[in-house]
Amino acid sequence: MRKIIRLTHRYLSFFIAIQLLLWTVSGIYFAFNKIEEVRGEQYRLPLNFNADLNNLNLVIQDASNIKVLNRLGETIISANNGKNLYFDLNGNRITKLKLADSLKIVEQNTTLQPIESMQIDNNQIGSEYRGRQLPLHKVIAENSNKEKINVYVNPYSGEIVAIRSNQWRSWDLMWGFHIMDWNERDNIDNLFLKVFSILALVSSITGVILFFRSKRS
Incomplete structure (x- = not known):
């Protein structure tokens, strides 16, 4: 035994x-x-803004997770009713941001210096942006140490949905x-x-x- x-x-x-x-x-x-540092939270700036909703004219059926967002100075509404929806205050669907706009978002909302941007339309297994809604704008930026940081921006809401560095990859x-x-x-x-x-x-x-x-x- x-x-x-x-x-x-x-x-x-x-x-x-x-x-x-x-x-x-x-x-x-x-x-x-x-x-928090792995996720790049140290690069984000506070996102406080004034939102005037007096003229809001919007009805969304079966909506959940409703958010008021600031997209480059414009107040928009984000909601979900089985799919993600984005509206202006008049209830009109908003269009995607341009790649240059995502550069501005990174510059205004982080301490990083944006360099270039590109659009991602296809998901890849094990990618560093997995779990995020596509399409995404990928902004390549630099921190104060000249380290390359990838910032992923939702092109509809203008939200920064992920920040990826070598620390995150490790x-x-x-x-x-x-x-x-x-x-x-x-x-x-x-x-x-x-x-x-x-x-x-x-x-x-x-x-x-x-x-x-x-x-x-």
Whole structure:
């Protein structure tokens, strides 16, 4: 029986040792990096503005998540009724911003210096803008240290929906290692994570058993 336990512990430890190392390294990285800085919150400026809604003329059926936004000095309304909708105060649908407008938004609402912008229409698995509504305007900017920062702007609302830096990319890589989802890096309900978590538990239990059995002998 003892031999079976030793062999089980040895081979389980061999298979899970690398993943345990990745869990440890990624956990240390998470502990020493503030999530607010990873998300680029330090680059955002306060978004206070005056909104005059006295002349608002708008009816939206089955609306949820209604927001009042400032888009380059224009007050607009954002709502969702199964899809995202954007209106001016007269109830008219608004058009997309131009790429040059997104440069202005980054300049006005962040401490970053915008350089160039482009439109993104297609989603990519594991992309740094995953989970955001398309299309997006990607603005390449620089911080005070001349580090390239990607800023993603919703071209309808003018909202900055994501700020991505090398720090975020490192965090994202570590997160993929941590949850064992190396492709999409979003699925914490994957089979690999469940199996290796159980194996790590079994390895720990067999290690404790071996410790006490060796003391008796």
